[in-house]
Amino acid sequence: MAGWDPALWEVAVSDAQGFIELLAAIVGPRNVIGPSDDLAPYVTDWRERYHGQADAVVKPANVSEVSQVVALAHREGVAIVPQGGNTGLCGGATPTAPGRNLVIRLDRMRAIRAVSPLANTITVEAGCVLADIQAAAEAADRYFPLSLGAEGSCQIGGNIATNAGGTAVLRYGPTRDLVLGIEAVLPDGRIFDGLRALRKDNTGYDLKQLFIGAEGTLGIITGAVLKLFAKPRVSLTALAMLPGVEQALEVMGLLRSHVGDRLGSLEIMNRSQIEAIRDHVPDTAIPFSLDTPWYLIIELTDTLAGADLATPLEAALGEALERELISDALIASSEAQAKAIWKVRHSVSEGNKRSGLVVSHDSAVPLDRQAAFAVNVETRIRAAAPHAVVAMHGHIGDGNIHVCALIDRARLTESGEADRVVALINGIVDDETRLQRGAISAEHGIGQSNRGRLARVTDPLELDVMRAIKRVLDPAGLMNPGKVLMD
Numbered sequence: 001m002a003g004w005d006p007a008l009w010e011v012a013v014s015d016a017q018g019f020i021e022l023l024a025a026i027v028g029p030r031n032v033i034g035p036s037d038d039l040a041p042y043v044t045d046w047r048e049r050y051h052g053q054a055d056a057v058v059k060p061a062n063v064s065e066v067s068q069v070v071a072l073a074h075r076e077g078v079a080i081v082p083q084g085g086n087t088g089l090c091g092g093a094t095p096t097a098p099g100r101n102l103v104i105r106l107d108r109m110r111a112i113r114a115v116s117p118l119a120n121t122i123t124v125e126a127g128c129v130l131a132d133i134q135a136a137a138e139a140a141d142r143y144f145p146l147s148l149g150a151e152g153s154c155q156i157g158g159n160i161a162t163n164a165g166g167t168a169v170l171r172y173g174p175t176r177d178l179v180l181g182i183e184a185v186l187p188d189g190r191i192f193d194g195l196r197a198l199r200k201d202n203t204g205y206d207l208k209q210l211f212i213g214a215e216g217t218l219g220i221i222t223g224a225v226l227k228l229f230a231k232p233r234v235s236l237t238a239l240a241m242l243p244g245v246e247q248a249l250e251v252m253g254l255l256r257s258h259v260g261d262r263l264g265s266l267e268i269m270n271r272s273q274i275e276a277i278r279d280h281v282p283d284t285a286i287p288f289s290l291d292t293p294w295y296l297i298i299e300l301t302d303t304l305a306g307a308d309l310a311t312p313l314e315a316a317l318g319e320a321l322e323r324e325l326i327s328d329a330l331i332a333s334s335e336a337q338a339k340a341i342w343k344v345r346h347s348v349s350e351g352n353k354r355s356g357l358v359v360s361h362d363s364a365v366p367l368d369r370q371a372a373f374a375v376n377v378e379t380r381i382r383a384a385a386p387h388a389v390v391a392m393h394g395h396i397g398d399g400n401i402h403v404c405a406l407i408d409r410a411r412l413t414e415s416g417e418a419d420r421v422v423a424l425i426n427g428i429v430d431d432e433t434r435l436q437r438g439a440i441s442a443e444h445g446i447g448q449s450n451r452g453r454l455a456r457v458t459d460p461l462e463l464d465v466m467r468a469i470k471r472v473l474d475p476a477g478l479m480n481p482g483k484v485l486m487d
């Protein structure tokens with residue numbers, strides 16, 4: 001605790017500079033980024049849609065420092081914004097409060113505290129970058145399955161706070177299913193020590209669940225115990241070309257019959273989506289021709305070295321061809337080919353970001369409703385906003401197809417129509433999501449982008465309970481205000 005003096009607590013702080021000096025006393029001056037530094041990267045979201053303001057950004061080194069920083073901000077009435085890798089897609093990590101804000105980043109809390117191949121667990125600090133956790137698991141001959149396009153920069157604290165999904169949910173579940181224990185700092189600075197590695201624990205309410213998917217509104221996650229799995233020893237990637245989502249679902253059924261649990265990932269993209277990547281991400285080659293409406297990436301894995309994946313996959317795809325569910329398929333014959341196919345999938349967010357104004361959606365609908373959802377949404381958006389390109393991609397086995405309307409920004413700004421068109425498209429997607437008994441966010445969260453929509457589409461009883469929980473843990477409303485719930 002560099003230079004921390006409890007007597008400082010007695011000093012009433014009335015200005016930002018005094019506050020910054022107290023922060024520096026807790027974490028050391030080098031770990032406070034203040035108004036004379038460049039704060040822009042920390043108050044702007046990944047999509048560059050939101051720009052907030054902050055008194056400072058602070059980088060504590062351990063849970064005790066996080067606790068002291070939070071307690072200080074709580075005393076001073078300063079809003080706290082937890083920030084991980086700042087790759088979130090809903091503006092959750094960007095300050096919104098008009099008054100004083102403090103961004104807390106856990107970049108210095110990157111320790112892998114323990115890896116247990118016996119218990120199949122890894123205990124990490126919340127600032128660990130996701131790719132580093134995957135690598136630590138690999139070094140212990142184990143596997144941490146959470147995988148997404150931002151894995152080189154997002155942090156596990158952010159992944160847990162957003163209950164991130166990604167490409168391995170089909171087999172391993174979302175982040176919530178991968179967390180055994182959590183340590184978190186509450187909005188008043190108290191430390192919740194739930195860093196337990198228990199597979200079974202029926203002692204009352206499962207409090208750690210409150211922090212998973214709460215997007216930093218109930219506390220700051222500082223550490224976690226995560227599940228590890230047996231390492232896949234063999235994998236095989238294929239790409240199938242098909243006419244629609246309905247056929248993709250039938251192919252999924254066929255794959256389940258032929259390969260069972262070896263089905264690791266099933267990712268779908270429509271042609272417009274891949275064209276956006278082709279046109280805007282020049283370093284991503286498209287290693288197949290674009291002549292069918294939909295593309296399905298299939299990945300099989302097995303933990304047994306030498307397991308034969310090709311025979312059952314060929315059988316499944318052969319049957320799909322015979323039944324005219326797919327028009328063609330290619331099976332990657334090398335790791336390089338598999339990587340090239342996956343690179344296309346991982347370039348989606350970048351391609352869309354560079355396409356102009358993106359009205360993006362993250363709905364989840366029951367699996368058997370996905371085809372109707374995709375067709376209805378596309379038809380209605382095309383009718384309402386003919387200049388929008390309807391790009392779709394997503395995790396078909398999870399019932400989660402992302403609908404992204406890509407619109408020429410200049411054209412919309414000139415016509416002054418942006419707000420009306422965005423509201424129109426949001427209305428269509430919300431309407432169809434509700435019709436199919438779905439949820440407006442499957443994995444990206446609510447943040448600041450979707451809280452108005454959440455308030456509109458959620459059962460009032462559920463909203464009441466959420467607000468009551470928020471009031472109990474954060475009565476002053478200082479923990480990531482302006483996110484998830486309407487005030």
Ligand SMILES: Cc1cc2nc3c(=O)[nH]c(=O)nc-3n(C[C@H](O)[C@H](O)[C@H](O)COP(=O)(O)OP(=O)(O)OC[C@H]3O[C@@H](n4cnc5c(N)ncnc54)[C@H](O)[C@@H]3O)c2cc1C
Pocket residue numbers: 046081082083084085086087088089091092093106126147148149150153154155156157158159160161162163164165166167215216217219220221222349350443444447480483
């Ligand atoms: C290229 C790209 C691809 C993506 N692909 C996917 C995908 O496939 N699936 C998916 O689910 N998401 C995806 N995302 C979104 C994003 O990467 C995830 O939401 C990720 O989990 C956010 O982690 P982060 O560390 O960047 O969090 P941030 O963006 O920094 O924060 C996100 C939210 O979590 C809160 N938070 C951050 N750290 C903490 C903490 N320690 N304690 C409490 N709250 C905290 C923030 O306040 C904010 O509300 C993608 C993003 C990009 C840029």
